[in-house]
Amino acid sequence: MSFLEYRLKTVPTGASKILHVNWALVILLTAVASVGFLMLYSVAGGRMEVWAEPQIKRFVVGVAVMLFVGFVPIWFWRNMAGLAYAGSLLLLLGVEFFGSVGMGAQRWIELGPLRLQPSELSKITLVMLLAAYYDWLDIRKTSHPLWVLIPVILILIPTALVLVQPDLGTALLLMIGGAVVMFCAGVSWYYFGAVAAMLGGAVAAVFSTRGTEWQLLKDYQYRRIDTFLDPSSDPLGAGYHISQAKIALGSGGWAGRGFMQGTQSRLNFLPEKHTDFIFTTLAEEFGFIGAFSLLMLYTLVLAFCIISAIQNKDRFASLVTLGVAATFFFYFAINMLMVMGLAPVVGVPLPLVSYGGSSMLVLLAAFGLVQSAHIHRPR
C-alpha cells in the first residue's frame, strides 16, 4: 500500500496527531525508564548527578525524538529505509577506521557531544529496510529462494561489520532481529529449519576448531563460553562476575533488601553495576516483586507493540513494529538470561534501564517508528 492509497481523511494530520499517539506505550516506556533512574540513583550511592541525572536528560531528549519520529508519516520512513540502511553501513565502516576503542573493541564514534554506537543504530535500520523490502516484494515471491537470498545478504553485511569490531552480542541481535522480520513477513518455515540446522553445525564447528590456528572466535569469547558452562571453574577470575551477579539476584529474596540496601552493589561486588548488570541491583534491592514487575512492564510493552502490529493493515508498519518489538525483546531477554546465569556474558544492556545514551536514543527513536505506524495506520 503506497501513500497514495491512504485515505487521508481518516489519517490524523497536524496537531491532532497528538491525540492518536499510543500514550499507553509512552507511559509504559516512561515507567521502565523510571525504574532505571531509581536504580542508577541507588548504585551511585544516593547521588543523582553521577548517572541518574544524565540518564533522565537523555530520556527526555529520547522521548522528544520518539514523538518527532512518530509525527512523521510512516510512508516517509518507508521511503527513507534504504537511505537509513546505507547510512548506518557507512557509520559502521567509519567506526572501523575512526572509532574509539573501549573494552577491547571499536564500538563508538564521537559525533560532537554524542557518542554514537553505529551497531545500535544498524539494528533499527536493518529492521526498516527489511520491512520496506517485504512491503515492496510481491507477497507470492516471499519464499522464493532468490528473494530470500536478498534479505539474507542485507542482514549479513552489517552483521559482518559488527562482528569484526568485535561485538558478538550485537551481531547476534542483528541476525535474530532480521530473521524475525523475515519470519513475520511469511518466509517459509523450511528456511528457518535449515538455518537452525546450519547453526547447529556451526556451533559444532566453532568448538571443534578451538585451539587450532583457524579457531573461529576470539579466545576471550571461548573463555566466556567456558565460564558460562561452568562458572565455578574460575570463581575469582572469569566466573567472578556471573557468580556475584547470581548472589546479588538470589539474595534479594521475595521483597528485596530495601532501596539502597543492596550489599552486593553497594560494596562493588557487582561488575558493571550501572550498565549491563543493573538488573541484579534491582533484583537485590526490590527482590522478586521488583524484578518480576519490571519483567511484566517489558512484557506489556511487547504486548502493546504486537497488538498494534496485528491491527495495522499496512505491511511495512506491521513489520517495523514487530521488528522493533523483537529487538526490544531480545535486549532484555538476553540481558536477563545473562545475569541469571542462563546465557553467556555478552555486552547487552537492559533496554531503557542500563546507563548509556546511544542505546536509549536509538530505542526510543525505534519506538517513534512504532508510534508513527500507530498514528498513521490505515483506518
Added chain:
Amino acid sequence: MRRSARDTDESARKITRRGLFLGGSMAAVVAVLGARMRHMQVDQADEFRLLAEDNRISIRLIPPARGVIYDRNGKLIAGNEQNYRVVISRDDAGNVEDVLNRLSGILPISPEDFDRALKEARRRSPLPIIVSDRLNWDDVSKVAINAPALPGVSPEVGLSRTYPRDIDFAHVVGYVGPVSERDLANLEEPDPLLQTPKFQIGKIGVETWMEDDLRGKAGNRRVEVNAVGRVMRELGRQEGIAGADLRLTIDADVQNYVQARLGTESAAAVVMDVNNGDILSIVSAPSFDPNLFVRGISHKDYNALTENDHTPLANKSVAGAYPPGSTFKMVTALAALEAGVITTAFSVNCPGHYEVGGRKFHCWSRGGHGRVALDRALAESCDVYFYDIAMKVGIDKIAEMGRKLGLGVRHDIPMSAITDGLMPDKNWKQERYKKDWVIGDTVNASIGQGYVLASPLQLAVMTARLATGKAVSPRLIHSIGGVLVPEDPGPEMGLDPQLFAAVRQGMYAVSNSQRGTGYSARIDDKALRMAGKSGTSQVRNISAAERARGVISNADLPWNRRDHALFVGFAPFDAPRYAAAVVVEHGGGGSSVAGPIVRDILLRAMSDGIPPASAYPAAQRNRIDTMHRNLILRDADGKNPESTRA
C-alpha cells in the same frame, strides 16, 4: 507496489499468525525468565543470602599486645614499641606498580619488599598490603605530604617488640620473629592469630618458653568489606586480652655488670640466690643484639655472628657443657664423707702423683703437697687426695652425690637449649660405649675430668646446694601477670650438716687461706667473705712428647686449645646469700681468670651499685678501681652510653 485487496488480506492474516506465534514464543521466554527469577529469589534465596553475607562480612583479628618482660625491680627488658608502617590498598591504588614506583622515590623500599608487595597485590589479597615496616616519623610525614600522588597508600601504627637492654638479655629473653612454616607444623591447633601477616612469636629463650602467657588472646572485629576487601564500616568488636606481663628474677643492673665484666671473653656466668633459687644474673658472652633478629637480620650481620669463634649465638650459661675440673672436687669429697669411707680428719700423702692399676696420675703440683687433709686438699686443690678417696668410695656413689647436688640433671628454667650435662657412672658407660668402667675413669672423674660435664647453671646450683644444704632449684620467672611464682627454698638434702660444714670450710680456705688457690681473688670485707673453688679443665690430652718437654704454658698455645677457667663461689660465708659460677672458655687458670670474676659479681650482687673498694684487698684496690671505671655500664634508663654514642 500496488496490491490487490486479496493480497493485502492474505498479508495481514499471515502477519497476524506469525505475529501471534512470535508473541507466544516471547511469552514462553518471559515465563522461563519469571520461573528462573522465582527459583533463585524465592527457593534459593536463603542460600544466596548466606553467600552475600559471606562476601560482605569479614572477621579481622585484632592482635593482642604482647606481654611485657621486666626484671625483678620492674625495669623494662622486652617491651612493645609503636612503629609506623606504610600499607597500600589495591582497591584505591589502581596501578599498584606505578604507585610503588612513586613511593620508592620518597621511601627507602628494598627490592625484596617491592617485589613482595607487588606479588601480594596480584594475589587479590583482601587485606591491605604492608609495603614498608618500621618507619620513623619523618618517613611517615613524607608519605602524608605526598598523599595525593600516592592513591591507596596510608600509614598505619602497629606494635613491634623491642629489647632496650639489647645484648644483656639476648640469651635469656631471646627474641621474637615471624611465624615460620615449621612453627605452624609443630603446633597441633595453631592459633589463627599466627596466620595474620607479620605476626611474631617467640623464637628462643623466655619469649618462646613463655609464649602462651605472653601472647594473649586475639580480639576480633566484624567488618563490612567491599569487593576488594576495603573495610567500609565496623559491625562489631570484641577486644582481645593482652598477654601477661612477666617479671624475671634477674636484676637487670647486676646482669649488665656481669655482661660488662665478662666483656669480650667467651664465657658464661650464673648468679643465684642460694635461699630460693632466684637467678639474679645469667650471662653468656659475647652476646648479640636481639633487636637485629626482630627486624630481620641481614646476611652480613648473621654471618658475622656465626663465623665468630667466640660463638656469640651459643647460650653458654645453660647450653655449654664443660668438664668442671677441680670445681667438682666437693662432690667427690662429700660422696666419700657421706659413704663413711673417710672422716674429716682423714689425710693422704701427696708425692705429686698417684699410681693405680699400673698407671701414673699426676697432681697439678709436680712437687706434691705432702700430707693433706680435706681443708688443705680443697684449698690447694690437691689432686692426689681426691684420686685416693675416689678409689675408696667408687664412681657410683660419686655420681649419686653429683646428681643430688644438681649435676647431670636438667634444671627447667624457661630458656632454650638447656643441657643435661653428664654425670657418668658404670651403667652409663656400659650403655653408651658397651665398655666396662675402669679405674682410670674414676680417677679422672674424681677431679671433674674425663666424662663429667656440667653447665655453668648446674655448677651454680651445686654451689648453692653446698652453701645451704638444701636442694634448691633455679627460678627465672618471678611473677606472671602479677601472680607470684611461689618461692621454694628446696627440701633438705638429708645429709649430716657437719659434712657440709667441713666442705664449706675447705671452700673458705680456697679464698681465705694464704695458700688457697683463690687467695688473690678474696673478699676482704669480713661480713661478705667468699668461699669458692677454682677449676682448670683440660680441653686436650697432653701427649707423652709434650710431657717429656715439660708443661707448656697456656699462653704458648693457640686460643682454642687453652684450658677452660672455672670458678664457683658463694658469699657471704657466714650467712650465704648468693652463689655464682663462672666459666671462661680457654681462659687459662681458674683461680687467676675466673676467680676474680666470681668475686666481683658476688660483690656486685651484694652491693647496691659498683662494689665498694673497701671489700677488696688493699693491694688490689687501685687496679680494681681502674677496671670498674673502664666498664661500660648502662645508665638508670637502661641506655648504653657506648651504643648511643655510635
